[in-house]
Amino acid sequence: MKFWRVTRAVLRRDILAEWRRKEIFITIAMFGLLTVVTFVFAFDPARHAREEILPGSLWTAIFFAGMLGLNRSASKDASDGGLDALISSPADRGALYLGKLASHALFMLVGEAVILVFVIAWFDLDGRHLRWPLFALLLLGTAGFLAVGTIFAVVGQKSRLREVMLPVLLIPVLTPLILAVVEGTAIVLTPGGDRGLQAWMQLAIGFDVLFVAAAFLLYGFVLED
Amino acid sequence: MSLTNRILLFLSAAGMVLLLYLVFLKVPNERTMGLVQKIFYFHVPCAWASFCAFGVTAWKGFRYLRTRELHHDRTAAAAAEVGLMYVTLVLITGPLWARPVWGIYWTWDLRLTTTFILWLMFLAYMILRRSIDDRERRASMSAVVGLIAFIDVPVVYMANRVKASQHPSPVLAGGEGSGIDGIFLFTLILAFVVFMLQFVVLLRARAAIAQLEDSVEELFLERSLETT
Numbered sequence: 001m002k003f004w005r006v007t008r009a010v011l012r013r014d015i016l017a018e019w020r021r022k023e024i025f026i027t028i029a030m031f032g033l034l035t036v037v038t039f040v041f042a043f044d045p046a047r048h049a050r051e052e053i054l055p056g057s058l059w060t061a062i063f064f065a066g067m068l069g070l071n072r073s074a075s076k077d078a079s080d081g082g083l084d085a086l087i088s089s090p091a092d093r094g095a096l097y098l099g100k101l102a103s104h105a106l107f108m109l110v111g112e113a114v115i116l117v118f119v120i121a122w123f124d125l126d127g128r129h130l131r132w133p134l135f136a137l138l139l140l141g142t143a144g145f146l147a148v149g150t151i152f153a154v155v156g157q158k159s160r161l162r163e164v165m166l167p168v169l170l171i172p173v174l175t176p177l178i179l180a181v182v183e184g185t186a187i188v189l190t191p192g193g194d195r196g197l198q199a200w201m202q203l204a205i206g207f208d209v210l211f212v213a214a215a216f217l218l219y220g221f222v223l224e225d
Numbered sequence: 226m227s228l229t230n231r232i233l234l235f236l237s238a239a240g241m242v243l244l245l246y247l248v249f250l251k252v253p254n255e256r257t258m259g260l261v262q263k264i265f266y267f268h269v270p271c272a273w274a275s276f277c278a279f280g281v282t283a284w285k286g287f288r289y290l291r292t293r294e295l296h297h298d299r300t301a302a303a304a305a306e307v308g309l310m311y312v313t314l315v316l317i318t319g320p321l322w323a324r325p326v327w328g329i330y331w332t333w334d335l336r337l338t339t340t341f342i343l344w345l346m347f348l349a350y351m352i353l354r355r356s357i358d359d360r361e362r363r364a365s366m367s368a369v370v371g372l373i374a375f376i377d378v379p380v381v382y383m384a385n386r387v388k389a390s391q392h393p394s395p396v397l398a399g400g401e402g403s404g405i406d407g408i409f410l411f412t413l414i415l416a417f418v419v420f421m422l423q424f425v426v427l428l429r430a431r432a433a434i435a436q437l438e439d440s441v442e443e444l445f446l447e448r449s450l451e452t453t
Contacts, residue, residue, distance in 0.1 A: 155353070155366050155369065155370060158362060159356040159357050159366070161356045165352075165353060168352055169353060169370055172342050172345035172346045172374070173373060173374060175381055176377070176380045176381050176383065177384075179384045179385070180384060199387045199390075206380070206383075207380055210376065210380065211376075214376060215373070218369045221368070221369050222365065222366060222369050224365075225362045
């Protein structure tokens with residue numbers, strides 16, 4: 001019981017802090033939107049099929065915006081003493097990790113909702129595309145990204161390179177997940193059947209479970225040293 | 226250099242001479258690929274050594290987190306550095322072979338992609354180590370990153386297999402392992418042994434240098450404490 005109380009406390013603290021400043025949300029929504037805009041200009045949607053450019057643009061936007069958000073969150077924790085407070089508390093490290101994971105997930109999903117509204121308009125998406133597999137992929141992709149990102153953001157803060165360290169560490173590890181969600185999204189957006197979607201979904205689920213478990217066990221080490 | 230390492234060094238050097246003799250003077254040219262196929266005897270053992278190095282980095286990182294003994298971290302770092310060299314060699318020798326045989330330097334197929342990601346991970350690990358000054362902190366952070374990267378490699382492989390099952394790969398040549406026998410097989414086994422010996426020698430030598438570096442650092446710290 002105490003375990004979940006800690007998780008909830010971390011989540012509440014982060015939501016409260018974010019409610020006052022709205023820094024992480026703005027970072028994710030704004031940077032994500034600008035990335036999609038860049039892709040729209042780079043690959044004219046009028047001349048390319050939707051399923052060719054949208055999956056890559058959408059996920060590049062989500063992952064890169066997410067990395068900025070994670071860095072924002074980690075550097076805020078390091079500078080306002082939040083990190084020291086977490087370390088000195090006797091709370092279970094796994095519970096702290098899950099609390100951080102939950103708050104990051106909440107901010108990212110809200111940011112993704114904003115990005116999605118614009119994507120729907122620009123790429124003319126309708127009921128044929130906006131089906132449950134698309135939302136499932138968004139959830140799975142975000143969860144897997146944050147599973148590793150939440151722990152690597154702290155590692156990055158403890159190095160001299162700070163913000164630069166996170167993408168250097170994170171992107172190579174994320175490649176299977178990137179492949180799974182981008183290919184999966186392309187299948188959902190392609191008219192006619194979801195052949196092959198199941199394999200990508202399974203891969204994303206496997207990635208999420210594996211890395212949430214690994215980071216849950218290892219979070220204490222990066223927090224304390 | 227320790228006596229064990231001298232012996233290992235001698236064995237690996239002698240083995241390498243024998244290997245070069247066999248590869249270039251004894252083993253006949255492969256029928257379809259010709260001379261270029263001989264790079265195989267260096268390419269494959271390098272890949273094998275790099276996988277071992279990656280395993281050592283993760284295992285020693287794990288041991289460090291359990292025991293907090295810095296010598297585990299030194300071996301982990303040494304393995305990563307040597308491993309990075311081997312993966313780099315794999316990525317150089319691969320395209321040299323692929324260009325005449327496949328007609329292209331690079332394709333995003335299963336093994337190539339996995340190897341390339343492995344290279345990026347080794348590189349990220351080295352960059353991380355260089356950007357943390359505190360000795361204990363560097364050891365913990367890199368151990369965690371090493372472990373996460375290690376469990377990711379099979380996932381990278383699986384992801385690319387799912388992709389390969391959906392997109393036919395552009396590779397034209399058949400599997401290189403088919404119908405290998407006699408002198409070919411013996412040479413390949415020798416190559417594996419030689420490269421593993423070489424890997425162990427380099428690993429031990431690099432870890433010994435790291436130990437020296439650490440003691441120099443400690444001496445400096447002691448000296449600066451005395452003067453203040």
